[in-house]
Amino acid sequence: MEVSFCKTFSVDFENFKYQTVNSENGRATVIKFPIDESKYAPGDVVVVLRGSEVVFHGLIRTIEEGLALASDPRGSLLPAES
Numbered sequence: 001m002e003v004s005f006c007k008t009f010s011v012d013f014e015n016f017k018y019q020t021v022n023s024e025n026g027r028a029t030v031i032k033f034p035i036d037e038s039k040y041a042p043g044d045v046v047v048v049l050r051g052s053e054v055v056f057h058g059l060i061r062t063i064e065e066g067l068a069l070a071s072d073p074r075g076s077l078l079p080a081e082s
Contacts, residue, residue: 009040009060009068013050013078021069023080028056031078035060035068046070048078 022030033046042063048056058072072078 007040007044009035009044009046011046011048013048013055016048018078018081020081022071024073024076026080027076028078028080029073029076030069030071031056031058032067032069034066035063037063037066040068050077053077 016033018028018031018033020028020030021032022028040060040063042060044060046056046058046060046068047054054075054077056070056072056076056078058070058076060068060070062069
């Protein structure tokens with residue numbers, strides 16, 4: 001029996017590079033961002049922090065060619081890139 005555990009990819013907003021895939025009310029709800037495929041996998045979680053404030057908390061849905069796709073449809077405070 002294989003047991004797998006979810007990992008959390010935590011990053012500071014000031015150092016976070018991302019592309020907005022979908023947005024609502026000026027907030028990014030689905031993003032694409034670079035990630036180390038050898039350390040993280042779909043099903044892991046991404047948390048973007050601004051100080052102690054969580055601005056994005058979402059599930060990594062896919063990773064392809066070093067880019068992860070994640071969504072935070074309800075609580076995102078991450079500004080949508082224009």
